[in-house]
Amino acid sequence: MTTPDERDLVRHDPAPLDRDAVFYVAGHRGLVGSAVWRRLERAGFSRLVGRTSAELDLTNRDATFAFFREHRPRYVVLAAAKVGGIMANAAYPVDFLSENVRIQVNVLDAARAVEVERLLFLGSSCIYPRLAPQPITEDALLTGHLEPTNDAYAIAKIAGILQVQAVRRQDGLPWISAMPTNLYGPGDNFSPTGSHVLPALVRRYDEAVRTGAREVTNWGSGTPRRELLHSDDMADACLHLLEHYDGPVQVNVGTGEDVTIREIAETVADVVGYDGATTWDTSMPDGTPQKRLDVSRLRATGWEARTGLREGIERTVAWYREHAREVRR
């Protein structure tokens, strides 16, 4: 008989995924989910299943169970969540905690009921303590206080990691969790107040160019450091981990490099062609001073990010300009 500890040993080459099995991408229209869907299509998966939140509200437990019983997916990527930038998280902590806990518990319980073979849960680098030593290793989890602007969301994500580990221990199912750094790419949320920093800056600087404005004001001091990963790289890492990692520890996913918000703003301004002034509204929160991930566990499985930050920003600006009308609605 194997002990729980033996079952939890890391296997670097779990069985390759069957391209003809039913594969459910929860949140398939979001930034990450849509990139995962494109990646899986490219890899030859022929039976992808996705539902919008209007078609299947994952906070509804009965509907979630009915969906899993009907489709019986063999594989799942859980990329459905309530997601937002620093101000959305700070303003709506109840929603970020409650909705995310409900989505996760329902999906993970329903997946357990039909014995989903491989499942990837997506957390976030904000699960780590606000002042974790840099770069942040996976074992920094639960070693200190969280960043107050996103503690509610982080607690929900930590509960998800623990639920995946518990399913591994209790049922022996080889489910895994990935902790992405800050992400960006096509299909992102470009809402001026609710979005993350990169889409917010793309929209703001693009608008300044279009209107001829000579001054742009960003939030905070510009000194916090962030690590940014393109959503296509994230999607590639999701498939890679499902095929090459089987262990209880959540895996950090990022580039391993960070820059200041000011540097990100300068790059966005340069890419969109803005040459006016930039000021900083220090009445807005900075959030965590730095959250650079240690990605050595991921690298040990043979994966590295491919998209450089400037190239990723250029692609995102091009996408935004092509889709600006629908995005700005």
Ligand SMILES: NC(=O)C1=CN([C@@H]2O[C@H](COP(=O)(O)OP(=O)(O)OC[C@H]3O[C@@H](n4cnc5c(N)ncnc54)[C@H](OP(=O)(O)O)[C@@H]3O)[C@@H](O)[C@H]2O)C=CC1
């Ligand atoms: N964006 C980022 O910088 C980061 C994201 N992550 C994590 O990655 C995952 C994906 O994030 P991201 O793609 O950016 O988020 P998005 O907001 O772009 O997409 C979220 C998706 O979740 C779906 N969803 C939300 N609520 C429900 C619900 N009640 N029922 C069914 N579906 C629902 C939405 O469906 P619909 O569109 O149909 O409403 C949408 O497709 C999340 O777990 C997030 O925490 C982690 C680190 C950074």
Ligand SMILES: C[C@H]1O[C@H](OP(=O)(O)OP(=O)(O)OC[C@H]2O[C@@H](n3cnc4c(=O)[nH]c(N)nc43)[C@H](O)[C@@H]2O)[C@@H](O)[C@@H](O)C1=O
């Ligand atoms: C992914 C991650 O995302 C969030 O944490 P965050 O990293 O702090 O996210 P952010 O991208 O919103 O901000 C990064 C920095 O950028 C500055 N900043 C400047 N100007 C704008 C601006 O216009 N918009 C935003 N949003 N930020 C701006 C801002 O003041 C901050 O210093 C959490 O939701 C958390 O839960 C989470 O998982």
